[in-house]
Amino acid sequence: MPMHPAAPEDRNGLIDALDQTVQSVIDLGFGCRDEDFDRPTHCPGWTVKDQISHVVGVEKSFAGIRAEKVDVPDYPHLRHDAGRDIEREVEARRSRTGREVVAELADFHPERIESLRESPADLDTVVGGPLGPDTTLGHLLRIRVIDTWCHEQDIRNALDRPGNLDTPAAAVFTEAVLRALPRIVSRVAGIGAGHAVVIDVTGPVVAREGARVITGEDERPYGEALFSGHHRPDGEEQLDVTSIKLTTDALTRRAAGRRSTDEIHYTVTGDEEIARRVLDALVVTH
Numbered sequence: 152m153p154m155h156p157a158a159p160e161d162r163n164g165l166i167d168a169l170d171q172t173v174q175s176v177i178d179l180g181f182g183c184r185d186e187d188f189d190r191p192t193h194c195p196g197w198t199v200k201d202q203i204s205h206v207v208g209v210e211k212s213f214a215g216i217r218a219e220k221v222d223v224p225d226y227p228h229l230r231h232d233a234g235r236d237i238e239r240e241v242e243a244r245r246s247r248t249g250r251e252v253v254a255e256l257a258d259f260h261p262e263r264i265e266s267l268r269e270s271p272a273d274l275d276t277v278v279g280g281p282l283g284p285d286t287t288l289g290h291l292l293r294i295r296v297i298d299t300w301c302h303e304q305d306i307r308n309a310l311d312r313p314g315n316l317d318t319p320a321a322a323v324f325t326e327a328v329l330r331a332l333p334r335i336v337s338r339v340a341g342i343g344a345g346h347a348v349v350i351d352v353t354g355p356v357v358a359r360e361g362a363r364v365i366t367g368e369d370e371r372p373y374g375e376a377l378f379s380g381h382h383r384p385d386g387e388e389q390l391d392v393t394s395i396k397l398t399t400d401a402l403t404r405r406a407a408g409r410r411s412t413d414e415i416h417y418t419v420t421g422d423e424e425i426a427r428r429v430l431d432a433l434v435v436t437h
Contacts, residue, residue: 154329154358158322162274165292168319170264172300175315176206177260179306180253188249192309193409194302196228199309200249201241202302207256208240209298210263213280213291218243267292296323301407301436308409316399317355325352325399328406329360331435333374336362339432344372346422348429351396363390393421395429408434 159165180203188200197205208218221243229235244252272278274289282291300320307313315321332350336342342364349361361377397405397417404410412430419426 154322154326154356156317156319156322156356158326159319162288162292163268164319165274165289165296165323166264166267168296168323169267169292169299170260171318172296172303172315172320173206173210173256173260173264176203176299176303176306177253177257179303179310179312180249180256182312183249183253183310185249187310190309192305193404194305196226197241197305199306200252201245202306202309203249203252203256204241204244205237206299206302207252207259208244209237210256210295211259212240213295214263214266293323293327296320297327297436300324301403304403304407305409308404313400321399321403322356324403324406325356325358328402328433328435329358332360333362333376335374335432335435336429337364337372337374340425340428342372342374342425342428345391346425347377347390347392348425349377349392349394350402351394352402353396353398356399361392391422393419393425393429395419395426402433405430406433406435408436 159168183199188198190199191197192199192202194202211217218240221239223229223235223238223242226238229238270288272288274287274292276288277284278286278288278291280286280291282294300315300318301324303315303320307315329350332348336348342348344364344366347361347363349359352358362374363377364372364374367373395417397415401410401415401417405412405415412427415430417426417430
């Protein structure tokens with residue numbers, strides 16, 4: 152079933168999605184009272200202000216502007232070097248007020264988007280940067296849309312201001328989760344050959360995707376898209392199908408690791424244990 156609204160696939164559509172979700176972070180920030188910036192979010196160790204600091208810090212970093220070097224304390228939520236590196240942009244802004252950080256993002260964002268729009272690079276152009284020397288513009292834009300929208304939702308949850316679950320950025324995030332389903336089902340959740348899992352997303356982004364697990368030439372199980380049009384291997388014509396139905400919010404909050412399986416609402420047709428194993432394994436970003 153085609154996703155609705157569809158995730159943008161073209162350069163301008165992805166830039167528009169990034170523009171919209173960053174602007175939403177700015178608008179949420181300008182709507183905060185001073186005490187709102189100190190509200191904790193579902194991202195461990197981060198407040199609303201820290202979330203905004205992260206967005207502006209990463210956007211500047213990808214534009215080649217790094218924050219001043221600071222020492223990062225051994226916070227309990229830091230589990231690896233990559234997390235510590237991400238924390239530097241947040242730590243560099245901890246002495247500033249929330250309003251100052253929002254203003255920094257609001258001042259920089261138009262320049263950042265204009266630079267992306269005026270760039271001659273297409274989606275396949277290698278742009279390099281913090282994600283590695285072989286990073287293409289298309290990969291960079293998708294990663295930035297996914298990350299920023301995830302943090303926008305963190306802020307909305309903390310402020311109790313739900314919204315933007317039907318935007319292009321929401322569709323990009325949803326698409327990324329569903330594209331990962333074959334790998335998650337077979338390799339992370341460890342579902343055996345002969346089984347299939349279907350996820351029905353009921354909205355506001357509406358989508359349906361499935362993965363079946365088959366036995367490869369190396370005798371290891373691997374997943375492939377259930378609706379790919381490929382013929383099933385001989386001997387695996389019969390599948391045990393488990394269907395999971397949940398909302399866009401439940402899917403994306405679980406996939407971001409912000410809510411546990413027990414904290415989301417979903418319904419299952421088929422094997423409850425398989426459904427739970429898949430949902431427990433569904434995290435694709437942090």
